[in-house]
Amino acid sequence: MGSMFRGEEVALVQFFLPTAAAYTCLNASVSAFQRRFVGDVRRCEELEKTFTFLQEEVRRAGLVLPPPEGRLLAPPPRDLLRIQEETDRLAQELRDVRGNQQSLRAQLHQLQLHSAVLGQGHHLPLAAAPTDGLLERSPLLQPPGGPHRDLRVNFVAGAVKPTKAAALERLLWRACRGFLVASFRETEQQLEDPVTGEPATWMTFLISYWGEQIGQKIRKITDCFHCHVFPFVEQEEGRLGTLQQLQQQSLELQEVLGETERFLSQVLGRVQQLLPPWQVQIRKMKAVYLVLNQCSVSATHKCLIAEGWCASSDLPTLQQVLQGSSSEAGVSAVVHRIPCRDMPPTLIRTNRFTASFQGIVDAYGVGRYQEVNPAPYTIITFPFLFAVMFGDVGHGLLMFLFALAMVLAENRPAVKAAQNEIWRTFFSGRYLLLLMGLFSVYTGFIYNECFSRATTIFPSGWSVAAMATQSGWSDAFLAEHPLLTLDPAVGGVFLGPYPFGIDPVWSLAVNHLSFLNSFKMKMSIILGVTHMTFGVVLGVFNHVHFGQWHRLFLETLPELIFLLGLFGYLVFLVIYKWLSVSAAGAAAAPSILIHFINMFLFSRSPTNQPLFPGQEVVQSTLVVLALATVPVLLLGTPLFLRWQRCRPLRPTGRQPEDDKAGILDASDASVAGWGSDEEKAGCPGNGEEAEFVLSEVLMHQAIHTIEFCLGCISNTASYLRLWALSLAHAQLSEVLWAMVMRVGLRMGRELGVAAVVLVPIFAAFAGLTVAILLVMEGLSAFLHALRLHWVEFQNKFYLGSGYKLSPFTFAEED
Secondary structure (H helix, E strand, C coil), rough: HHHHHEECCEEEEEEEEECCCCCHHCCCCHHHHHHHCCHHHHHHHHHHHHHHHHHHHHCCCCCCCCCCCCCCCCCCCHHEEEHHHHHHHHHHHHHHHHHHHHHHHHHHHHHHHHHHHHHHHCCCCCCCCCCCEEEEEEECCCCCCCCCCCEEEEEEEECCCCCCCCHHHHHHHHHCCCCEEEEEECCCCCCEECCCEEEEEEEEEEEEEEEEHHHHHHHHHHHHHCCEECCCCCCCCHHHCCCCCCCHHHHHHHHHHHHHHHHHHHHHHHHHHHHHHHHHHHHHHHHHHHHHHHHCCCCCCCCCEEEEEEEHHHHHHHHHHHHHHHHHHEEEEEEEEEECCCCCCCCCCCCCCCCHHHHHHHHHHHCCCCCEHHHHHHHHHHHHHHHHCCCHHHHHHHHHHHHHHHHHCCCCCHHHHHCCCCHHHHHHCCCHHHHHHHHHHHHHHHHCCCCCCCCCCCCEEEEEHHHHHCCCCHHHHHHHHHCCCCCCCCCCCCCCCCCCCCCCCHCCCCHHHHHHHHHHHHHHHHHHHHHHHHHHHHHHHHHHHHCHHHHHHHHHHHHHHHHHHHHHHHHHHHHHHHHHHHCCCCHHHHCHHHHHHHHEEEEECCCCCCCCCCHHHHHHHHHHHHHHHHHHHHHHHHHHHHHHHHHCCCCCCCCCHHHHHHHHCCCCCHHHHCCCCCCCCCCCCCCCCCCCCHHHHHHHHHHHHHHHHHHHHHHHHHHCHHHHHHHHHHHHHHHHHHHHHHHHHHHHHHHCHHHHHHHHHHHHHHHHHHHHHHHHHHHHHHHHHHHHHHHHHHCCCCCCCCCCCCCCCCCCCC
């Protein structure tokens, strides 16, 4: 957890990997086509294409690939050929078996269609002859010895899809001018489609015609409509014999097709068993070769040279692993640190608890190298500020129980494998939700609210009996005054503050909302100033770590004087008034707001008495000090950097060899050069001494000064959202209770069927509570807490302009 508060130290290392052991080592400036391992990468890609084909065949059969069991290692290079041969053999077997299956299904479908055509029982006239100019009552058959006595009636039989039957019939009639007789009938049973496997209905037809030219037209038209045409025997006995032969052939084909499908199931079973581990192993192997392709080849072509970032604490382990992996090659792999002038990446290790909080910080920006990490402090401040806006014991308990259920079930495979995006979002932030719910329960006890209802845990600090006794309230007085006032100046009425949280008697008061407004507004200011001051103090650790001691006096100290001299003083006035003014003298207490306005105007109000002696002098001094820090903030750092650049360099007396050794042995060290944008304003950072541009440094510092001074005002006002959202949440809870549960309780009392009425009422109340108060209000409070951390807190010390360390890992492949 040491690296949680600040990124780990990262070193730039150089590898020398023996060519024979390069793959084994990694498993533990040329073009892409000239790299050494391009052929191996292509073989892995070809295997992945074959895997895709096999996976599609498994899905086509309605099967599911099981997840690989255990943690698989990347296979050695010699196993690549074995996997490739077995994969190709399985793919070829699948292609052959699938092709035979399709061919057998097509043949069976043709036999079934032919049987359906012959078994439909089409009845046509024995002969028909076309004539020119015939009347309706003219006979269709010519007398014997007529002009068409030599013409013979021919038949065309087949099947067509029902959607094309009507168009086929119309086209046949128009093209042949009626010189045919066609009969269309739908099949009695649905036939399985050989391609899709779904049952489909077909339309059989029988066409009789005269003449060879008409027959050619009919054949062309049926071909255009993709009709299945079959031979048709005119004699009834011949058709029955053909039908029996077709049925016998169909039975034989079904037996062969069944054997083919059983063999296909066996092949798919082997694919299900072998494919998942192969996919993981080949992805890992490809990842290794892709990294090896980024390495440079030495002049002797005997080793690979690479550079990379590595955590300094992992260097001994890395060296040990490389030596063990390359021992079989006879030459050990070597890794050593090299100097670097570029800013190293940021490495912050997280676990399942801290990952969600670190994700909140990284969403704003990845921290610069070894910059103070806000995530450890966010673990406490983020749930707390959320709870200030979401304070309710009931709502917080529901959120806590929901998060606790996810935490307890986090190791179940079904929970981890869920693909729902909303569920995965909640699951990834389960520990964040857990703390948010827990802190909401805490603030709910402070507000004394549980589903907008107050609870009496301790005796109230207000006594109505003492007020009634000493004020002489009579029955007539009570009848004329529906609202009564408890005067704390009367002895025995106010017994003392409530032990924890807000006194429950305030939930009955008419001025309940006014009291909460005053309390929560002052609380928001106190929390906001404290939060911002803590952010400024965290910047001290950055300046000390990067060796920028001048910034402690030229930036941090003026910032603290400006912030605490104005708004810290406001917090002091609030706390001082709470402690010094009693309940009896609350009516004559001076106004803090008027005092704060007079502070900036250097004036006083005769009607507003000071809180303590010498208050005007203190206020004027603080304003002058705050204004005096502005030119220090604006000009202090630029002038110091100018003086530092212009002073002559002192000889160090060190030898170049000592400098080189110091660089190699140092902890990757010149962190001071990566700590500030202002100091690099005139320096390109290319390792050469660049000209110092004072105007650019002044511009950067002016932006920082304006942003901080104006931000102190706007950010303090921004923390008032804690007050606004807390009141909004409380009022929504009150409205939901009054509009739903209170109506249901009254209705049940009047009708005498409380149990029956309260069931749907409570269901509606629970649904609206979850949908509006937990989901919508929770999301709103979450976003506002996120803004307070990103804008008001982190910009005081956190730059967030770094980049993450992306180590070589098999996590995604697994």
